[in-house]
Amino acid sequence: METSIWRALFYLVGIMAFAGLNAAYLGWCERKGAARIQRRIGPCEAGFAGLLQPLADGLKLMSKQLLVPQGVDGIIFRVAPVLAMVPAITSMVVIPFSGNIEARAMELSVLLLFALASLGMMAILLGGWASGNKYAIISSARAVSQNLAYEIPMLVTVITIVMISGSMNLREIALNQMGGFWHWNIFRLENGHFLTMWISFIIFFICSVAETNRAPFDMAEAESELVAGFMTEYGSMGFGLFMMGEYLNIVVGACLTTTLFLGGWDCPFGKTPGVWWFLLKIYMLIFTFIWIRWTYPRTQIYRLLNLSWKILIPFSLANLLITAALIKVF
Amino acid sequence: MDIREKTQIALALLFPAAPVTEVPVVAEGPPPPRDAGVVIQDFPRCGSHLDVLCRPDQVVAVAQIMDTEGFFLESIAGVDWLEKQQLEVLYDYNRLGGEHCRVMVRTLVPRTEPVVPTISAVFPAANWHERETFDFYGVHFQDHPNLIRILLPEDADFHPLLKDFMP
């Protein structure tokens, strides 16, 4: 892994471009997907089929004035949205897009990802607390308890995966699943793992939905109760950064799920692995995120915590034990 | 013995003197003034079965009887009889489910100092209705838990539904 400056520059620009494009055009996909589900057209005026809509939204957000409420800690108020974006982008450093396209393959890349995920939660807490608005304080309190509750089952399922593939390096985990979908961790036909792995996939998927405050778990920015949750006081780019941070968290969640369970950049028939398969899987997962958001109502905070503490954690622990036993047996 | 007779007898206890009369439908002018008592009305014509006129201090007693008979308070309305210089507070009780019977209870208070005891202790529904009647007519309900305006802005100093109210 020669560390020439060009390689670093190329990956810097590449990841920033990937993050920027994704953050903008996921908004467009969400609005188009929601429209199609609701049997309407969605954005279609700006550019062909609304393709310039993200540009229009971006310009609008940038032209608005960022108001800082009076008597509020200005620094934290301004830092919070940036803090929402930074962990999402930095965690793209360790994601193995394909065999040779990976910024930095680190030994403990899984650990780095989860550290950055909890940093994202910190941003929501700061954003809510710094804006001094009652709705924002309630929403940030909810967001913290929700993210905390859903990180534990996520970590336990990741331990199961690490146990199976033997290494914390995302690249190794992905390489371990090469050669056709029956090698993917979700199916894992050899040595009897197929019994429990689909359960851990479902648990992991639910946790990633909850981790990014999306769909049935969007207690943090519950429009109809807390107006806009922690984003209430944020004007132009503050709100813009929070939204982009949310979409990037979805992308990172999808990449993580693909790498851990769906065999990274491996082709389902084992022939031509490549970055296209990786992108296809990510966008399939992101579509399910959107699909879920526009189907279900929102859960209530107690049900949400009950779901995690009473159902997901016991299941993931049981799953861990069963997988450990299976590894011992086979 | 259906609910109408039962309520009518229960209410009649309040007015020992007044006999129960069947009021013929009178043509001109507002209904003739009469002393307190229970009057049976024909329902299809005017929508209520019993018309009770009582003194202001009997209002709580009537409400308690209605409560024991299982009625609910439908609404409280005020009426401003300007030429007789009287304000009238009109309570509507109705049956919630079961056999239908609507009782209209009316009290007359002088316009100068309109004071009526509150029945919000018996029917919490009256809390808001009485605040509204105070808001529009200025009828003061004694020991009402929080007699402030409900629909008009707090700083309004007029009572709009009085007949002599000029905006």
Place this chain on the structure above:
Amino acid sequence: MSGYWSDIFTGSKSLVTGLLITGREFFKPVVTEQYPYEVPTMTPLFRGHIELIGNEATGQPNCVVCGMCQRACPSTCISLDGKKAEGEGAKGKVLTSYVLDFTKCSLCGSCVESCNFNALRFSKEYNLASFDKNDFIMDLLKRLEDQNRCKQ
């Protein structure tokens, strides 16, 4: 504990059926009407703001300035006046101005109902948005003349 398992089972089944329904909807054609390009057609009895009816031949309004509609209107939006009809043997009045203040009109139809000379009807006008309040003070006589002119 039994509630625990049944909850999970029925719950996930209901979640999946919910997803299938919206999934099926995803591929169905669009239902909405694209307004600026597809213009809706109003039903015959649609109540836009009122307008004068001119008789086919001469194009003059049928109105005889009796003022019934002015009195019937609950919010006094109609103001009209006319002058004696001079000329040979023409009796009655001729309408000179008929102004409708549409800001106060609640489209109750009392005016059209009270007019016995078939001089008023509801127009099919539905896009009535404008920035200026005076656009709603409409001179219906001029509107009738425009309609006659564009009919020729």
Place this chain on the structure above:
Amino acid sequence: MTVPISLRHDETFVLNLGPQHPATHGVLRVILTLDGEYVVKAEPVLGYVHRMHEKLAEGGTFAQFMPNTARMDYLHALAFNHGWALVVEKAAGIEVPERAEYIRVITVELNRIASHLLWWAAFLLDLGGFTPLLYAFDDREKIIDLLERVTGSRLTYCYMRFGGVYNDIDDEFIAGTRAFIKRLRSRMPRFYHDLVTHNIILIKRIKDIGFITPEQCRRYGATGPVARGSGISYDIRKNEPYSVYPEFDFEVPVFDECDSMARYMVRMHEMEQSLRIIEQALDKLPDGPVMGKAPKVLKPEAGYYYSAVETARGSLGYRLICDGGKNPYKLKLRSPTFSNLSLFGEVAEGMLLADALAFMGSLDLVIPEIDR
């Protein structure tokens, strides 16, 4: 599941569920004293959209008040028209021809379904589900087009006259209504029940939330689906029959679980019952005139008149007092949501903020009707 925790300790803060808030569907302000997320005290503040309809009624003649009735509860405006027409016909002794009565029932029931559809959509929106709104509005649009064909307006109707209705219904309306009945019946199980009613997230969200005991209903005067959700079988179309309702057979859906889920199910079944009523009314639609004879200027005899009508939200009462003149001497409008909301303060105590809003959604509030 209101957790009985001791709420009276000191660090509560006051949250203004202000007049401008997405969940209040109009301009209702609730002053919530919160302890963390638990509601310690909730006090609705009204009057933000108060227009003093009662003084307007005293100002104009009887006919001139008809458009005002539609501006109070614009979701079920035809029932308000119907109530006003009934009370004045009772006062002035005007006869209504048979066909007009049937047309009135058909249009009122169609309007009731449209109101329930909009309540369902807004309730789901409060709970965070965005898509059901579009499916409900797809159906509601069919009703609005049908009613526009016969009444001329889409939301605030001024269709009823003393002694009948403004214009007759034509065959296209009847065919359209029958097609609509078939369409809603086919869509109801899938889009309304499978997608939402049986959805575990919704069930957990509104089951065992917002308990209103029948005694509370009686003491606060709550009527309509709120009372029928607490086991009280009180429907004015059955208990105090008016118009031609006795000629149709339909049940009154009553659930006695007293929680938000029960009120939800009452309204869903009520839509089915309204479809049955419309079907029977269309089958038995007599011919004949649509407008009885009514004097141009009404001078009803002096006296106290009251008429009650079952709207989508409860029992609407018109207390009319006439003194023989051509204007109503006094009109008191008994609006159902005014009483339904008055029990919010007592029931919402000890609830979570999210539950309190779900409970407010299940009360189906229309603020202009509360403020009049």
